[in-house]
Amino acid sequence: MISKPVPLYSAPLRKRCPVCGFTSYSAExxxxxxxxxxxxxxxxxxxxxxxxPVKPKSTSGLHAWQRLCRKCKAVVHVRKTICQCGHILTATKRDSGGP
Ligand SMILES: [Zn+2]
Ligand SMILES: [Zn+2]
Structure with missing residues (x-):
């Protein structure tokens, strides 16, 4: 009685899925x-x-409702007329052009 020949390629090495780490039987x-x-x-x-998209910091670009004090360079709200340093903030540019 002749036993079955052993296949040259025994059970092919089962690959392991690189994602989950479990044995995968698929060709890939x-x-x-x-x-x-x-x-x-x-x-x-x-x-x-x-x-x-990074929000620009208010250090250089001021918001529409902000202005810079010429004396202490502090950011002051446009509605404020006097800065925290005591500097009287001049009116908006719109008003300075009048006669
Ligand atoms: Zn997997
Ligand atoms: Zn100031």
Whole structure:
């Protein structure tokens, strides 16, 4: 009686899914759902890498309702006429052009 020949390639090394670490039987060695997850993670990483619009600090660009005291360089509200340092804030440019 002749026993069955041992196949040259025994059970192929089962690949491990690089995502979840569990054995995968698929040809790619990765679970389809894990592959999708990985692709999703890459997309997410790409999204995170993208530069976010940063709000400009009020140090240089003043808001419309803010003005800078010429004396102490403090940011003062436009409605205020006197700065915290005591400097009297001049009227808005709109008014300085009159006769
Ligand atoms: Zn997996
Ligand atoms: Zn001031």
């Amino acid at each position: 060695g990765i679970h389809p759902q894990c592959a999708a997850e990985q692709a999703d993670a890459e997309r997410l990483a790409e999204y995170k890498r993208a530069p976010k």
